[in-house]
Each structure stands twice: as C-alpha cells, then as structure tokens.
Amino acid sequence: MERRHILGAAAAAAPAALATPALAQSLPEVRWRLQSSFPRVFDILFHTAERIGNRVAQLTDGKFRIQPFQAGEIVGGLQVLDAVQAGTIECGHTATYYFVGKDVSFAPFTALAFGLTARQQVAWFRHGGGNELLADLLKEYNAVGFSAGNTGAQMGGWFRNEVRSLQDLQGLKFRITGLAGQLFTRLGAAPVLTAPSDIYPSLERGVIDAAEFTGPHDDERGNYVRVARNYYAPGFWEPGANLHLIINQRAFAALPDLYKHALEMACLEADSEMISRYDHFNPLALRRLVGAGAQLRFWPREVLQAAWRANEEMIAELSGRNPRFKAIMDKYLPYRSDLFQWFRVAENSYDNFAFAAAQQRQ
Amino acid sequence: MERRHILGAAAAAAPAALATPALAQSLPEVRWRLQSSFPRVFDILFHTAERIGNRVAQLTDGKFRIQPFQAGEIVGGLQVLDAVQAGTIECGHTATYYFVGKDVSFAPFTALAFGLTARQQVAWFRHGGGNELLADLLKEYNAVGFSAGNTGAQMGGWFRNEVRSLQDLQGLKFRITGLAGQLFTRLGAAPVLTAPSDIYPSLERGVIDAAEFTGPHDDERGNYVRVARNYYAPGFWEPGANLHLIINQRAFAALPDLYKHALEMACLEADSEMISRYDHFNPLALRRLVGAGAQLRFWPREVLQAAWRANEEMIAELSGRNPRFKAIMDKYLPYRSDLFQWFRVAENSYDNFAFAAAQQRQ
Numbered sequence: 001m002e003r004r005h006i007l008g009a010a011a012a013a014a015p016a017a018l019a020t021p022a023l024a025q026s027l028p029e030v031r032w033r034l035q036s037s038f039p040r041v042f043d044i045l046f047h048t049a050e051r052i053g054n055r056v057a058q059l060t061d062g063k064f065r066i067q068p069f070q071a072g073e074i075v076g077g078l079q080v081l082d083a084v085q086a087g088t089i090e091c092g093h094t095a096t097y098y099f100v101g102k103d104v105s106f107a108p109f110t111a112l113a114f115g116l117t118a119r120q121q122v123a124w125f126r127h128g129g130g131n132e133l134l135a136d137l138l139k140e141y142n143a144v145g146f147s148a149g150n151t152g153a154q155m156g157g158w159f160r161n162e163v164r165s166l167q168d169l170q171g172l173k174f175r176i177t178g179l180a181g182q183l184f185t186r187l188g189a190a191p192v193l194t195a196p197s198d199i200y201p202s203l204e205r206g207v208i209d210a211a212e213f214t215g216p217h218d219d220e221r222g223n224y225v226r227v228a229r230n231y232y233a234p235g236f237w238e239p240g241a242n243l244h245l246i247i248n249q250r251a252f253a254a255l256p257d258l259y260k261h262a263l264e265m266a267c268l269e270a271d272s273e274m275i276s277r278y279d280h281f282n283p284l285a286l287r288r289l290v291g292a293g294a295q296l297r298f299w300p301r302e303v304l305q306a307a308w309r310a311n312e313e314m315i316a317e318l319s320g321r322n323p324r325f326k327a328i329m330d331k332y333l334p335y336r337s338d339l340f341q342w343f344r345v346a347e348n349s350y351d352n353f354a355f356a357a358a359q360q361r362q
Numbered sequence: 363m364e365r366r367h368i369l370g371a372a373a374a375a376a377p378a379a380l381a382t383p384a385l386a387q388s389l390p391e392v393r394w395r396l397q398s399s400f401p402r403v404f405d406i407l408f409h410t411a412e413r414i415g416n417r418v419a420q421l422t423d424g425k426f427r428i429q430p431f432q433a434g435e436i437v438g439g440l441q442v443l444d445a446v447q448a449g450t451i452e453c454g455h456t457a458t459y460y461f462v463g464k465d466v467s468f469a470p471f472t473a474l475a476f477g478l479t480a481r482q483q484v485a486w487f488r489h490g491g492g493n494e495l496l497a498d499l500l501k502e503y504n505a506v507g508f509s510a511g512n513t514g515a516q517m518g519g520w521f522r523n524e525v526r527s528l529q530d531l532q533g534l535k536f537r538i539t540g541l542a543g544q545l546f547t548r549l550g551a552a553p554v555l556t557a558p559s560d561i562y563p564s565l566e567r568g569v570i571d572a573a574e575f576t577g578p579h580d581d582e583r584g585n586y587v588r589v590a591r592n593y594y595a596p597g598f599w600e601p602g603a604n605l606h607l608i609i610n611q612r613a614f615a616a617l618p619d620l621y622k623h624a625l626e627m628a629c630l631e632a633d634s635e636m637i638s639r640y641d642h643f644n645p646l647a648l649r650r651l652v653g654a655g656a657q658l659r660f661w662p663r664e665v666l667q668a669a670w671r672a673n674e675e676m677i678a679e680l681s682g683r684n685p686r687f688k689a690i691m692d693k694y695l696p697y698r699s700d701l702f703q704w705f706r707v708a709e710n711s712y713d714n715f716a717f718a719a720a721q722q723r724q
Contacts, residue, residue: 127638
C-alpha cells in the first residue's frame with residue numbers, strides 16, 4: 001500500500017508542487033557541435049540532427065546542448081569521421097558507408113546490396129552482434145556510434161532511357177557512389193561521381209545517363225523527373241540505409257551517465273522518427289512525381305539476377321582482401337538468411353496479398 | 363570557439379569530476395505500479411514492462427521507479443484499462459483491442475485485419491493522426507497512452523487438419539478473439555474463447571479444431587505443434603499488433619516534466635526493442651518448430667479473398683453503428699491505401715526478389 005500512498009500524495013498535490021526541479025544547480029553545462037553529413041535542404045535527414053539536440057536538452061533540463069550544423073558548415077559532409085576522430089567536432093550524423101575508402105567494413109552498417117531491410121538492420125544491431133562489430137571498428141577512429149535513423153528501401157534512380165535488359169546497362173553513365181558503384185561496374189555500367197548539386201545539369205546535358213539519390217521525398221527536391229523520367233524500383237543496393245551518430249570517444253567518456261543515457265535515447269528516437277517521416281512523406285511525393293510525368297518501372301529480372309551474382313562475387317573478393325570485412329560477413333550473411341527466411345513466411349506473404357488487394361479495391 | 367572551450371575542459375577533466383550529479387536532492391521520489399496484460403512466460407511481451415521501468419529509473423537517477431507486475435498479480439490481464447481508469451494502478455502495458463467490448467474504436471490502435479503493418483502503424487501514429495485519435499478515445503477513460511511495442515506480422519495459427527478451401531472453415535471451432543473472431547464468423551467458422559492455458563488440452567481433446575496465438579517464439583511455448591501440426595501464414599488479422607502503455611491521466615499530469623519525457627522515451631525504446639527481439643527470435647523458433655513436425659502452410663487464395671471482402675463489410679457495418687469508429691476509419695483507410703501503394707514499389711519489390719534469391723542460394 002506504500003506505493004499507492006506515494007501516488008495518492010502526488011496526485012492530490014497541485015501540479016505546480018512537482019514542477020521541474022532545479023537541476024540547474026547540480027548538472028554541468030556541456031555544449032557540443034553536431035555536424036550533419038547532409039545539407040538542410042534534405043529536411044528529413046537534417047531534421048534528425050536538430051531533433052537529437054532538442055531531445056537531449058529536454059532530458060537534461062537544458063544543461064547538455066548540442067548545436068546542429070549542416071554539411072559544409074564546419075567540415076565537408078564526407079569529412080565527418082575525420083573531424084570526430086580529431087575532436088574538431090564532438091559528434092556527426094552520417095552514413096558509415098561514406099567511409100568505405102578507409103575500410104570497406106564500414107559498408108554493411110549503412111547498407112549492402114541485397115542486404116538487410118530497415119527493420120532487419122535493427123535486429124542485427126541489437127541482437128545479432130551488429131552494434132558490437134561497429135563498436136570494434138569505430139574504436140580505431142577514437143569514436144563510438146549509435147544507430148540514428150533509416151531511410152527504408154530506396155529507389156533505383158532516374159534513367160533517361162528505359163532499361164529493358166542487362167545490355168542496356170553496358171557503358172551507361174550512372175551517377176552512383178561507393179560499393180554500389182563497384183557493383184554496377186561489374187554489370188558493365190560506368191559509374192560517375194557527381195555531386196548532388198550537379199546531378200540535374202549533368203542529366204540535362206547528357207553528361208550522365210542516369211542518377212540515383214534516395215527516394216521520392218528527397219528525389220523530388222532534385223527535380224530529376226524533368227530530365228530523366230524513367231524511375232526504377234527498387235534500389236536493391238540500399239534496402240534500408242541506416243544512419244549513425246558518430247561521437248568522439250573522449251568527449252563521450254567525459255559525459256555524466258545521465259547525459260550518455262539521454263544521448264542514447266535521442267538516437268533511439270531518431271531511429272523511429274526518421275523512417276516514419278519517410279514512410280509518411282514518400283507516398284505523397286511519389287504521387288506528385290507520377291503526376292509530373294515520372295514513369296514508374298521495375299528492374300528486369302535479368303538485371304536483378306546478374307546483380308545478385310555480381311554482388312556475391314564482390315563480397316567474396318572483398319572478404320579475401322580484408323579480414324575484418326570477412327569476419328563481419330561471416331556473421332552478417334547467415335543472419336540475413338535466417339531473417340529473410342522468416343520474413344517470407346508472415347510479413348511478405350501478408351504484404352503480397354494485402355498491398356495488391358487494396359489497390360484493386362480503389 | 364566558446365563551444366570548443368567547454369568540451370576541452372570536459373575532456374581534460376578526470377571523468378570522476380563529471381560523475382552523475384546529486385539529483386537525489388532535487389527530484390521527488392515517485393513509485394508507480396505497472397500491470398502487464400501478459401504473463402511472465404511470454405518473455406518478450408513481459409520484458410517490455412520490465413525494461414520501461416528500468417529505463418525510467420536510469421533517466422531519473424533512480425527517483426522515478428515503476429514496478430512491473432505480470433497479468434493477474436494486481437488485476438486480470440484484460441482489466442488493465444479499468445484499473446488505470448480507477449487509479450488502482452498508475453499504468454498498464456496492454457493491447458487496446460482487448461477493449462473492443464467497451465468501444466470497437468479501440469481495435470485499429472492494435473491491429474485491424476488487412477490493416478497497417480508494424481512500420482506503417484508507427485507512421486500513422488506519429489504523422490497520420492493516429493496518436494491524436496487514440497488520445498481522444500483514452501481521455502474518456504481518464505487515460506493517456508504511448509505506443510510501446512509491436513509483434514510484427516503474426517502467424518495464422520495451428521490447425522489439426524489442412525485448410526484447402528473456404529469450405530474447410532465451415533463450422534471449424536477456432537480459438538480466436540475480438541474482431542478477428544467476428545470476421546471468422548462471417549467466413550463460416552465457429553470462434554471459441556479459450557484461455558491461453560487451455561489451448562493445448564482443448565486442441566488435444568478435439569474441443570477445438572484450431573487455435574491462433576502470436577508467432578513462432580510465443581507459440582513454441584504453448585507446444586501446440588504436438589497436437590495441431592498445420593501452421594498457417596499469415597495472421598492477416600494481425601499484420602503488426604501494436605502494444606501501448608496506458609497511463610492514469612491524473613498520475614501522469616502530476617509528474618515533473620523530466621519524468622514525463624523519461625516515460626515517453628522508455629516507451630519509444632520499447633517500440634524498437636520488442637519488434638527487434640521478435641525478429642531475432644522468431645526465425646530460430648520457427649526452425650525448431652519445423653524440426654518438431656510443424657507443417658508450414660499458406661492460406662488458399664480463396665480464403666484470403668473471402669476474408670478481405672468480409673472484412674470490408676464488417677468495417678462498413680461497424681462504421682454505421684459507431685460514429686467514432688467511422689471517423690477513425692475515414693482517416694485510417696485512405697492512409698492505408700497511400701502507404702500500401704508506396705510500399706509495393708520499393709519495399710515489396712525488393713523483398714520479393716531478395717528473400718527468394720537468398721533461399722535459392724543455400
């Protein structure tokens with residue numbers, strides 16, 4: 001009955017009597033800078049950095065403040081890991097696969113072609129050993145990391161001409177980055193590194209034949225539909241691109257425990273908030289894009305099958321050259337098999353029937 | 363440079379200098395009781411209640427403590443809303459669809475046949491108006507609620523005999539609850555209310571012909587495979603069953619803001635923690651179940667199509683009788699159409715290819 005007594009007292013008291021206590025007197029002031037790898041124009045991506053800061057402040061009575069900066073404000077969007085390692089910034093919101101140039105092992109923590117979906121990625125991080133593998137890797141860069149957002153399955157990009165067969169990919173100048181670029185090289189395409197701001201003019205002038213970015217909500221901002229109408233699905237090389245907050249190890253270790261927990265919780269919120277925004281806004285953007293002339297197309301089966309084989313070969317070759325990548329794949333690939341097998345049973349059989357039935361009904 | 367200065371000072375200081383401050387002096391002691399609707403034997407479900415309590419304590423320096431109780435310890439698992447409304451307990455972890463007897467409007471916040479999947483449910487709650495609709499409903503029961511976990515798509519249950527057609531459902535004594543029971547009545551089956559502990563003996567003695575519970579991890583504990591080997595997929599009436607923490611409004615209002623935020627964050631964590639555990643453990647349980655003789659089967663298309671039509675009719679009839687349910691459906695159904703349409707494009711086309719390809723590879 002003692003427990004009830006305490007509630008009774010609290011409920012009976014005027015709410016003002018239990019207003020936020022004077023934490024100001026006991027908690028240290030900490031100010032951090034968070035550099036995003038994304039510019040403000042990609043509002044869902046950049047919003048995550050802002051929201052992490054706001055939530056941490058709320059959970060620490062405003063004593064721990066994290067100011068967000070967009071890509072380029074302190075360092076370039078792709079220099080986030082270097083800046084965190086050097087302590088130039090305390091933390092950065094980024095995709096670890098931007099750093100495959102340092103170590104290809106960074107790739108699977110964001111996305112791998114034909115890899116885990118967004119939801120499966122969470123299971124792998126939390127219960128399949130993913131978080132521990134990433135922690136080992138980041139330790140070498142004086143950093144710790146928390147999962148902080150996912151885009152969901154992305155689109156396969158905008159193509160000036162239809163892709164009817166594998167033949168149509170030969171020599172195709174395709175704006176695509178990282179390991180996915182290497183995969184398309186194996187398929188005969190010619191990957192091109194084009195800065196996001198140059199994609200539109202490059203497509204318009206025919207400097208490139210195709211470009212991939214993320215999904216409808218972000219792609220709409222690039223206006224690519226006006227210069228390359230064939231919009232392909234799915235982006236099989238990013239079935240659930242996961243973002244992380246990467247934190248300087250020394251700065252993190254110096255935080256009071258309460259601030260560490262607050263930061264962890266803020267990143268957890270980012271996980272569900274980012275993907276739920278994409279899930280909410282992508283359908284609306286896709287409808288507008290189709291209204292603006294986008295031709296929604298699916299990859300020919302021949303392309304998917306060739307890409308699957310090429311990807312398996314690529315993973316085997318990279319594993320041969322990089323023992324850490326091999327050690328990660330030795331855990332990741334069987335985990336993928338287990339999850340894919342189960343997801344076919346209930347989730348996928350449900351989706352296949354229900355998604356189609358709802359459309360027939362309209 | 364001021365920002366950097368503060369980090370510099372923090373990083374240079376010995377960690378002990380920034381140890382957790384003496385919050386004990388400024389935060390009030392609050393003790394709550396949390397009654398789960400689930401018994402401890404369903405470890406993933408019950409774990410959520412424990413974890414919410416632990417996390418809240420961690421975020422409040424141990425000043426706000428929530429003690430978890432399993433179903434029946436204070437009140438019965440299905441009396442959670444009554445107990446919260448009366449203030450007998452401060453909060454309960456439950457599925458709102460247990461309360462369709464009070465108002466059928468409670469159903470869609472847990473699950474609706476052919477409704478939103480787990481991930482889509484989150485988008486609806488946060489950005490599609492779902493949270494606001496539930497808040498309006500709970501207000502009438504002196505309660506507030508936070509989403510706190512999801513099982514993912516469930517299985518369709520254990521059947522003594524194969525279901526080859528709609529004909530095989532006629533008169534079938536099927537242990538299934540709530541609105542889904544009404545749906546199966548429309549399909550010609552005879553739903554039976556069987557307490558979880560009675561499912562096994564009832565199947566064994568032929569008192570019932572079939573029983574559904576949740577998915578492989580939970581179903582394995584019931585040992586149903588020994589008495590009804592046909593295991594059907596998917597549980598189309600629970601494509602993403604969502605749990606909630608339901609809180610007495612007056613108790614919640616009396617909390618300091620910091621405790622309110624801590625509780626909200628703990629529920630957010632439950633959202634990703636519960637489903638990631640199911641995603642991790644279900645594949646392992648399914649493999650053991652198949653090893654123990656489970657025959658994995660999919661519903662005949664005829665059954666799915668008849669169920670879709672019956673469900674549409676049921677929603678229309680319930681909407682005609684209950685203006686609140688109608689108002690919710692008027693928002694839910696178009697939202698479902700939008701999300702299903704988009705999920706077909708990238709997510710489902712990816713899943714269909716990749717899940718099958720991975721299995722062929724083995």
